[in-house]
Amino acid sequence: MSENDPQISAPHVLNDIAALEALYAEPSAASMSKEVDYLHPHYRAFVEKSPFCLLSTINDKGGDCSPRGDAPGFVQILDDRTLLLPDRRGNNRIDSMRNILADPRVGLLFLVPGVNETLRVSGTARISTDPSLISRFVVEGKAPTTVLVVSVLSVFFQCARALVRSHLWSPDVQIPRSALPSTGTILTDISGGTFDGATYDRELPERMRKTLY
Structure with a gap:
């Protein structure tokens, strides 16, 4: 969706305080x-x-x-x-x-x-x-x-x-880390394969332990 899309262009975009406040109740x-x-x-x-x-x-x-x-x-x-x-x-x-x-x-x-x-x-x-x-x-x-x-x-x-x-504090909504791409995977893909993400992921736990403080 670009800034020229009618859904986010005038008259749908608010530009002044009065128009904004008119949409909401008094605090x-x-x-x-x-x-x-x-x-x-x-x-x-x-x-x-x-x-x-x-x-x-x-x-x-x-x-x-x-x-x-x-x-x-x-x-x-x-x-x-x-x-x-x-x-x-x-x-x-x-x-x-x-x-x-x-x-x-x-x-x-x-x-x-x-x-x-x-x-x-x-x-x-x-x-x-x-x-x-x-x-x-x-x-x-x-x-x-x-x-x-x-x-x-x-x-x-x-x-x-x-x-x-x-439900931020509920254990029921927590997801395993594996449900998202690893940091090494992200770095590899963003760099077009020039970054060694596999090594990065493998060394991350020990690196984190040694450099926490």
């Missing part, structure tokens, strides 16, 4: 009153219990989103308006870091296993190499390369509907 009092500009103690609890969050940034192609995860509390609360997020070992593309240098606006979505509400945080981020911050995140003798210092501007919980509809 409830609860949905408006839950937003604050600091980490309320109830919201701190979500951060402290979360082993996984999504980090959104902005680049010249549009929005970007990257997973972050570790033991619960891996995102530390410096104060009620500041979060610290370590940048653990990854693929060294450093996409999120490049994006933040160009545009510091970020979003975080915290998930807690078994809990259907999520926590949304918006703010701005700086990339720090401060040894006093780095040392807070040493795991198995390994320190992160950098730490994101996130200045909080907005925090609120997202209601449970999306996770309830998706």
